Amino acid sequence: MSRLSDLVAKHQGLLDKAIEAAAARGYWAAYPEMPSGKIYGETAKDDGEAAFKAALNQPFALDVPGASGTVGAEQSPFGFDLGITYPKADVSAVIAAAQAALPGWRKATPLERAAVCAEILERLNKKSYEIAFAVMHTTGQAFMMAFQAGGPHAQDRGLEAVVYALKAQTDVPGGEVVWDKPQGKNPPLVMKKRFHVAPRGVSVMIGCSTFPTWNGYPGLFASLATGNPVIVKPHPGAVLPLAITLKIAREVLAEAGFDPNLLILAADSADAPITKDLCQRPEVKIIDFTGSSAFGTWLEDNCRQAVVYTEKAGVNFVIIESTNDFKGMIRNMSFTLSLYTGQMCTTTQNIFIPKGGIDTEDGHKSFDEVVQALATGVDKFLSDPARAVEVLGAVQNPATAARIADAAKLGEVVLPSKTLDHPYLPGARVHTPTIIKLSKADEAAYTQECFGPVSFVIAVDDADDAIALARKTAMEHGAITAGLYSAKDDVIEKTTEACLDAQVALSVNLNGGVFVNQTAAFSDFHATGGNPSANASLADYAFVANRFRFVGVRVPA
Template sequence: MNARKLKAWRAQHAPMLEAASEAVRTRRPYSPFSDELADYDRAQVEQGESRFRRLLDAPLHTTPQVSTEPDQRWAGSERSPYGFDLGIRYRVEDFSQLASRAEVAKRKWQQLNIELRCALLCEVIARLQDDTFLFAQVGMHTSGHGLFMGFHANAVHAQARALESVAHVLAVAREMSCQFEAPMMERQGSCQRLSRQFATMPVGLSLVYAGQVVPTWGAYPGLFASLAAGCPVVVIGHDQAVLPMALTVKVLKAACAQVGVPHDIVNLFHSNDPAAYRQAALHPDVRLIDYMGGAEFGSWLRQHAWQARVMTQQSAQTPVFLHSTSDYDGMLENLAFGLCSFSAQLCTSPQTLYVLPEGIRVVDGVVSVAQFERDLVERVEQVLARFPCARELLGALVAPQSLAEIRACESARFARVLRHAETVHDPDYPHACIVTPSLIAVREGFASSVEHYGREIRGPVSFLVQPPDLRALLAELRTIGQHHGALGLGLYTVDAGVEHAMRQVSQEMGALLSINFCKNFYISQCAVFTDIHGGGTGAAANVTYGAPDYYHARLRMTEQRKLL
């Protein structure tokens, strides 16, 4: 093992890790890398695209030593949401063999002290930052991002999320580790001295299932937290978003190989048999499972993978209550952009807008529900008009059935359509499904339709609902949180009583409450190092990114005593 190189990395990345550790301690926002495109050279953007193109229609090797075994099997079926096959193939291996190799690699990995493990992972994060615009392109063509969205969600913000996990695990390990000597008096005997040593050990093999919408942002917290804790990791990418996780595993393996750490500490598991992904979760060596994705598979994992600690964040929607505001124009701007951005495919995008029948109180009176409907539609049109290239704002739909689902909502009995979703032709990507927002008012008398609009509908559709009063609204929000899932909750009000009531219900739901977000800080945004993600309650999540338990779960405490 190249201890000199590891120590050099520790010294090189110490300022970044110290800043991250301080941010973790204080919960203050911290951005290790700029998220402004203007701060990067245009040539980097172009190189990212050319590097992505070179990956197409070829096998992708994640290991540093490319083997050419004659019986190797390869598979891959990714298709860009912008309308072409990637043609990238990944090695198919037996999961039991990966688990066995991981167990061997773990013995050497956990022998590294936590400081050196974190140094190696910081080096990996720095290399991922060098690959930012490759990952931005990959985000476009596996997750339907626009370039700016890919730059943020699949690159710099995901890298920050990785560093956040490393800093958290380092803090937990330091907290749980100590060594001291102390006197011990046994009845009337003589005083003796006892040494005690408390240390941490990894809990075991970690399995990380990545989603499609924000694969790196969603998977990096579990991946880097487990590795920092000393756990070996097997990564399973979404079948349409394998590439971002394969590239991440490749960077991790290359750094490990460079310093003599067994690169089997992390592996990619890919199969052409979907049942193999369920069987992997049931392997007796798997002790941790991180999952971000749809509710069906998340529920299956929690019901069947009893040998592992299963941590899921799954289907959710974000309701918004518009009660009153001192900045009506800023509120409109914020909502309209949120409804358009990335075609509202994030679980934190505003989906259900609640307005009481008496309308929205503003500085100089009241805006009626009918007026608000007209104003919101007009503002959506204005936001769309600012982007000559619609895909930069809207991205492309990742789920082929999304448009059909939106059309079904528009034609439902409860729907009064304020704005129909429209497909947009992109000359650069003529086969992409790019869709503008659909705005639907729920007709009075269709209270049972909460079964339709209360669930997550991935795509640009939102519902305007008029509950009869505040009490009915709060009851419906509790139902959505418990049975359908909500990770976020928006509120616009200048009334302290309304704010207090919504604070209470958001805590019960385990939803991140965003109050009076106007202009250009959006309800869907989650600032790394300060905001949590997932409330650990209700249908949406049983774990919280950024909460202590998320990191403690990967370590166990050990004690050794010696009579001196």
């Protein structure tokens, strides 16, 4: 057996299970989310930390075709410079190398490609601790989140893209098909046909600074699994997690007999960015991007030669109409607003509450009582700094911290942001969330994404007003997540209809351990692709089926 058929035999069962899971949409995960020695090995954490530390203040050893010189200026949001340098990519050289890698990969079957991808993910999984430290010290995520979201959850999202790609490619028979058309009394017309999976061409994945692996793996694996080489252009502030990823992945590709240049790191620096040049090259046929609306829209407008998948900004909302579990609601929302200092694309920004207040299991509460309870809830939740920093993490970008002060000018600050001293990482950029009271008229403020730990509580006339406003803002300005607290079926029904119109996923009455800003691979879709916050969803057929084309070849039998 060849190395490749070994990989197919090894991973066929996992791929089958993943396909079943994606179809069933119940709970399933391929990679364990608990950073436990029993699962990952008793020395795994120490090994991972040691590997991370060994990488610091060194050139990162990774082959990048045609690179000359180095770049690298990553700073940990927890207060130190990484000091790592990476080969500086040359746009023409990486494109040429990626193109040269394509034909051999195209010859593999979809199942073979999926098995190679599954092997890459398995190896990445084993390095989850090392990747976790890399994610933590580039994004500012606290360790537990960096491990889970940066490791197994990202790997699950990667595998999800792989199996959707496999399903889409195998929708049509891979082997020879005989087409036999009766012609009455005459002999039938008989053709032999083969439907080749033809990858579109060079793919570019543009990494983001907050979730380089979680937001990056779906596009990377969707393109790779459908036969395309992928040039990975990391954010200059979060290169290491993707550099480690590619180092591991390139080893797997080479071992399986493929050109490792199917995955190339194209690192650049903030002062000499290559992304526009790279993405406008005619050879680039697919682009995946997570980041600002401005740059996402630029890509969509200026890279017309490529299929462009973007996740951009939005104004996520929660409507608080009534509840039978006021405490659970406050607890749940306090966690949501605090997690990773609001730096998730799924964090709630706009909280719509009727000005007349809401009904709860403890009777009616006024608008101000609800707002105050939320402010107090967040404050209490973060009252112990040692515990708080493990939820908050650190702020990735100083500009995000600066936005807190700007936001304070927009309305009445009902919860001021505080800076916290990290108990064991001095210099960490730790801020608590702020909550600001706005009126319905402050549309200019709440219809823009204010990325970071800033939420707005907005008094609305009533439930219908809240729903109409939420629907409108999501349709016009985008939203990845929506939440509703209501004890009334008709309100739930109306909000659901509004969310179908605005094409935003809805979480209702979350009061426990599931949060509006978290989605589970193989069950929840991340974004719908149907409003301005994103033009694609993780992961569905639309995310994978246009990364390759079926090319039929027919010949008379």
